[in-house]
Amino acid sequence: MSAGAANSGREHRNFLVILGGGESGVGTAILGKKEGFRTFVSDRGKIADKFRLQLEEHGIEWEDEKHSEEKILKADLVMKSPGIPDDTPLVSRLREKGIPVISEIEFAYTYTNAVLVGITGSNGKTTTTMLTHHLLKEGGLNVGMAGNVGQSFAKQVAETNADHYVLELSSFQLDGIENFCPHIAVLTNITPDHLDRYKYDFNRYIASKFRIVKNQTEKDYFIYDADDPVIMKWLQENPIQSQKLPFSLREEFEKGAFIKDEQIIIRTDNSELTMPTSNLTLEGKHNAKNAMAAATVAQLLRIRKETIRQSMESFQGVEHRLxxxxxxxxxxxxxxxxxxxxxxxxxxxxxxxxxxxxxxxxxxxxxxxxxxxxxxxxxxxxxxxxxxxxxxxxxxxxxxxxxxxxxxxxxxxxxxxxxxxxxxxxxxxxxxxxxxxxxxxxxxxxxxxxxxxxxx
Incomplete structure (x- = not known):
């Protein structure tokens, strides 16, 4: 589903306030200015020199080391940096006034018709995102990588607007979506994390992760770890619209990804890809799962099988991860x-x-x-x-x-x-x-x- 189609009914809001002057905040400001918003960036901390320069180059008003509340409360729309908790007094006051508070991902989604792959999970999402991007790029697609990795999604939409994006999405980013809908959603696993932000309630964190599928339809795909008991329990209790493609180290599927006789087998609509597990440059069972998820995305987006196999062998891995x-x-x-x-x-x-x-x-x-x-x-x-x-x-x-x-x-x-x-x-x-x-x-x-x- 195209973002334009999803969001064509939304009214244009004139005054955009951005809380947080980091990568996502400045990217949103640049896109907001391009789309005709009166834009204001406010950061309680100090804005880094490189971001300050970008704001000044684009003629965007900003402040740091304070929040001018009176001005902020006049916003028509607020984009909040994922690092700012939902229960801060300023965010609570904005919501009390009925001012929408969204994430950068939601804002940028409104202005692109690209095919989106959204990847979330407690672990493995960076590796899976980078590997998926690598497979799609090697397969010749015009693809950007954003979210928690790479440049801001909003900035890329403003400046290059690729045909495809692979987005690494944290629970905090997903908390700030309304209409955002990836064509392909990936959930690597769910284990307790960031519980300090979710009032130490694991169920709140689980619900946050599953927001990735909330706007999907039967035309979209959901790729997930079928060995993860938390994911499987949630899916049993909550029906979803999208087409399900599980991956597993233990089970075989008519549609999905699994390992048999030291071969990774990926089955999607009328198509099967096989490759030896020895082709993977990344070590460990968890990386076999990351590879299955990434290769399933590539298969859905019709990357040639031989390209997928070769790209798996050439992937170098992620800095700071094993x-x-x-x-x-x-x-x-x-x-x-x-x-x-x-x-x-x-x-x-x-x-x-x-x-x-x-x-x-x-x-x-x-x-x-x-x-x-x-x-x-x-x-x-x-x-x-x-x-x-x-x-x-x-x-x-x-x-x-x-x-x-x-x-x-x-x-x-x-x-x-x-x-x-x-x-x-x-x-x-x-x-x-x-x-x-x-x-x-x-x-x-x-x-x-x-x-x-x-x-x-």
Whole structure:
């Protein structure tokens, strides 16, 4: 369904206020200005120089280090950065006044007729997004990548407007949609994450993820992990309109993706693709699932089978996700800084094939570490805590491993891990936590890890 068709009935709103002057905010401002809105960007923090320059180049009014509430409350439409919680007083006041508060994804959707692939999930969505984009691009499509990765979706719609977009969508972005409808929706998995934003209610978080299918019709497709009990329970209780294409490591399907005799088999409408699992450059069971999801999208969009197979072999993976950094004294150092929750770290530990010194910790989002205990018992020889509050980790794993040390900087953590690791071991940074206690974000944390390893 085209976005134009979906949104042609919406009235034009004149005064657009954007809360947050980062990538999504500035992109929305540029698109808003192009579409004839009077546009104003407001950020409670400081707007980075590169974004300030873009606003000034486009003649867009902005403020930072404050919110001019009186002005903001005169908006006809507000785009809120995904980092701003729904229950902040300003957002509550906007809603009380009946002013629509939407996400960048919703706003940009109104102005493109591109075919959209929306990808969400607690883990694996970045890898799946980048792999899907890689397959479609190698297949010759005019395709953009946006959402949580790449440039702002709104900015791309304003400046290039590709024929296809692959969008990585967080639950926060999905919370701000009304009419947004991807032609192909992908849900990689659902495990508890960001529960601090959902009043510690897992069901609210699940409902947020499933907003990705809320506007889909029988002409659209929904690709999902049939091994995930949370997804399967929700689908049993909530009928959806779209055509379902499951993927699984355990089951076979008439339509969907599965593994049989070390072959990935993907069946869509009257078409079957097979390729050896050995073709995958990405290691681990979770990456086999990411590959099945991405290849199913490519198959639906009629990318040649041989192109899909070759593209799977040439994909390089995602920075900060099980990224091999260096081997020093026959010890492999792996950067998995993107593992900001327990489930992501579960996949990382599961893929370890040698004794592991595990660097873990950060801002605990209400983590339940018990799922990791069997893997920690089996694979982890020592733990290096990296965070301000390490108590939950000490309590969870104190009886599991002989050695746990506490650190407050990446350099110290890497040095401690270096002392604890022996020939043939792996040092794994897989924090299972957010990064905001000691780092700007997970990328900063990953870069500092790689830098500290190179200094050894």
């Amino acid at each position: 990224e091999k950094v260096l081997k020093i004294n026959n010890v492999q150092y792996i950067n998995d800084s993107k593992a900001t929750n327990v489930n992501a770290t579960y996949y990382a530990l599961e893929s370890m094939e040698s004794e592991t010194v595990w660097i873990v910790g950060g801002v605990d989002k209400g983590n339940e570490y018990s799922d990791l205990l069997p893997l920690v018992n089996e694979k982890v020889k020592a733990i290096v805590c990296l965070g301000i509050n390490n108590e939950p980790i000490l309590n969870a794993f104190g009886n599991c491993v002989d050695t746990i040390v506490e650190t407050r900087s990446m350099e110290d953590a890497v040095n401690q891990a270096y002392k604890l690791a022996e020939k043939g071991d792996t040092v794994l940074l897989s924090p299972a936590c957010a990064s905001f206690d000691l780092f700007q974000n997970y990328e900063d944390r990953g870069r500092q890890f790689k830098e500290a390893v190179r200094k050894l």
